[in-house]
Amino acid sequence: MKCLVYILSGLLTGIAAVIMLSRQNSGQPKLADGFELSVITAVVLGGVSIFGGQGRLMGVFLGVLIMGVLSNGLIILDVTEYYQQIIRGLVLLGAVAFDNLSTNTGK
Numbered sequence: 001m002k003c004l005v006y007i008l009s010g011l012l013t014g015i016a017a018v019i020m021l022s023r024q025n026s027g028q029p030k031l032a033d034g035f036e037l038s039v040i041t042a043v044v045l046g047g048v049s050i051f052g053g054q055g056r057l058m059g060v061f062l063g064v065l066i067m068g069v070l071s072n073g074l075i076i077l078d079v080t081e082y083y084q085q086i087i088r089g090l091v092l093l094g095a096v097a098f099d100n101l102s103t104n105t106g107k
Helices: 002-024 036-043 056-075 081-105
Strands: none
Touching: 002 036, 036 081, 056 081
16 A cells, blocks of 8 residues: 555655646756745645544545645735745645544544
């Protein structure tokens, strides 16, 4: 199963790299710097616990949609990149706090 996960991860990373390459018309090694915060926030918003456990693909898909709408809205509102990062970080903190509270109330 681990081998299959690594193979699938490499395949999807390659596909994402080709898509980014085609959008930018050049290959730049630092093109996706800063996407980590958005990805982690989308996954946590989708219901995957940051402390381990299981998640659902549909939840992650909804988290990605929420982050996409948030990102697009901040760009439309002409918010600077510095404040966009702060807002994404606050959303991540809120999602982790909610996950932590919901996990601890069940115990």
